[in-house]
Amino acid sequence: MSIKIYNSMSKKKEDFKTLEEGKVSMYVCGPTVYDFLHVGNFRGAIFFNAVRNWLEKNGYEVNYVYNYTDVDDKIINRANELGITPKELSEKYIAEFEKDYSGLRLRPHTSNPKVSEHIDNIIKMISSLIEKDKAYATPSGDVYFSVENFADYGKLSNKNIDELQEGVRIEVNKEKKHNSDFALWKGAKEGEVSWASPWGEGRPGWHIECSVMAKEVLGESIDIHGGGLDLVFPHHENEIAQSEACSGKQYVKYWMHNNMLEFGNQKMSKSLGNVKTGRSFIEEYNGEVLKFLNLSSHYRSVIDFSDIQIGRSIASLGKFYSSLKHAESLIAKDLALVPVPAEFQKLVEECTKSFEDSMNNDFNTADALSFFFELMRQFNNLTRKPGKVKPEYKAIAEVYLSWIKDKGSIIALFQEDPSEYLNLLDDMLLRQKNLKREDIDQLVKERTQVRADKNYARSDEIRDELAEKGILVSDTPEGTTWEVEK
């Protein structure tokens, strides 16, 4: 089965065929770096990492470009407020983002072009658009793209320029020929960073930046262009207009857009005061929770970051890592080498096929994850039985562990050390419950002592006290252990 991609342009799933055999050029709009990124910005980063990994797994050589917008009004304003240069500000937040990105075990992009490195190329493209009569300069030193001179304007977002003209009631700029004409170059205002151009001092508009970086790094036509759904209009519509008006070629073969996220069915917005940064989410929970939550929904659906959904992700991760820890302990046992039972081997093959089908079906990571669950359930059923550990458990554990790690690496999940990760989850849950590890250890120690003293009444009392706090105690041949209920 070949890979199918839902193309936002045709609004259909299409068979994936690259422009050049065996190679994929992929451009994803990166962030404007003036602050820590909000948690929603990580959705694209997490999802497109899986897209790239899956394409590579299928033998493609992927050139994955993710830009940093380091020239922008927001950056200039924020830098002015802080009394630092825009470059200092953007470099700081690029470094902060890259720290989170690598902490999430997302693979480095092939390249991260920055707008500030492409100003000359931007000026060149704008000049070419003016020559082709697709853009015009104004007396005040701005340059606008002329939407009326590009017949296909609106083809991605299904907008009609006449409707766009009527929709705008207030004439904001008398120099524009059409209300939807958008700035390619903005004349410098007092105190702003600027670059010399044929139209005077100024700086590029946002949309032209991506068209230029995509062209410079990947060429005039690219296979995949991704980004958040909020970028379809005007950003991507404008990118198409600029690039196609300039080259006369199709700019992008497959447009892919990831949906947004909500908090308890509310959109994230400054006015609602529910904007959360990726950094604060990772600190409060951890990176695995963020990835699991993102990937357990289809990328074209809205994700709800409600406490219930977060809790479910934590519980699922607890189950997975506990099964991986159990698998590791079975593998470490000195048991006879026996073949994997045919029934489990068959299930592994079925899950592999289903995982591949899900990923081929427009990168349906939510479906793909359901086969991790299926395999985990069966692994637990077969190897967590009362009585003596059988050699076949070890054989099952080896196959299970390598399957989860291998398929997990494609979606950047389940790569942590199981024991360390379970401790991390417990620490996180203890923090939420306002409990301290030392206090629990102390109670468990006391329980061991009173049990040795045959004071069973006190031992039961302690167990109940712990259970009330959500702490599960297990007495094993190796001693007493505890974990937080997930």
Ligand SMILES: [Zn+2]
């Ligand atoms: Zn962009």
